Amino acid sequence: MASKFIVKLTSEERTQLERMVSTGKRAAATLMHARILLKADAGDGQAWENERIAEALETSTGTVHRVRQAFVDEGLEAALYRKKPTGRQYRTLDGEGEARLVALACSTPPAGRVRWTMQLLADKLIALKIVDTISDDTVHRTLKKTNLSRG
Numbered sequence: 001m002a003s004k005f006i007v008k009l010t011s012e013e014r015t016q017l018e019r020m021v022s023t024g025k026r027a028a029a030t031l032m033h034a035r036i037l038l039k040a041d042a043g044d045g046q047a048w049e050n051e052r053i054a055e056a057l058e059t060s061t062g063t064v065h066r067v068r069q070a071f072v073d074e075g076l077e078a079a080l081y082r083k084k085p086t087g088r089q090y091r092t093l094d095g096e097g098e099a100r101l102v103a104l105a106c107s108t109p110p111a112g113r114v115r116w117t118m119q120l121l122a123d124k125l126i127a128l129k130i131v132d133t134i135s136d137d138t139v140h141r142t143l144k145k146t147n148l149s150r151g
Contacts, residue, residue, distance in 0.1 A: 003050055005068035007040040013076055014041065032059060033080050036067045092138050097130050101139065102146055104128075118143075 009017070017034045020026055026034075039053045048056070050064045057064075071079035093101060104124060109116045118136035125131050125139070 003040070003065065003068055005065070005072040006042050007037055007047065007068055007071050008043045009037065009041045010043075014038070014043070016076075029082060030080050032057060032063075033067050036064050037071060037076075037079060040064070040068055040071075092131055092134050093142055097125075098142055098146065100128075100130055101125060101142055105143060 017038050020034050021031060021038065024031065035057055036053055036059070039048045039056065040050075041047060050061045050068070053059075053064045054061045067079050101121065105116055105121060110120065113120065118139045121139045121143075122134050122136045125134055
């Protein structure tokens, strides 16, 4: 089955990929993607089908398809190299913030309250400008993690 993502390498791109593959001094995935692009190049009329490339390079047809698609949609760099991870979750409270939360939770609750609630603790952390925003769930997880003994 012919791929709908037709790879047409320029002579500079082909030379760059051939040099990359011949030296072998790159990550294995990068070299694999370079080999896929060389086999898929339709510029010389010798483009291989996805299945044939996958079999020859001992990889999956899905990988061949994704590399072709990345090349056509985003260019050579995107097809060769893995994307940097996105969406990293950073901790809301660092060690100092956690210590202040624990100290607050162990302190006397506000007037008219018998004990601290998670929401009260969260609101107090914001009022004290320890954090800009924090949810009561985060406060709960943090206190649970610290094995806080109030006895």
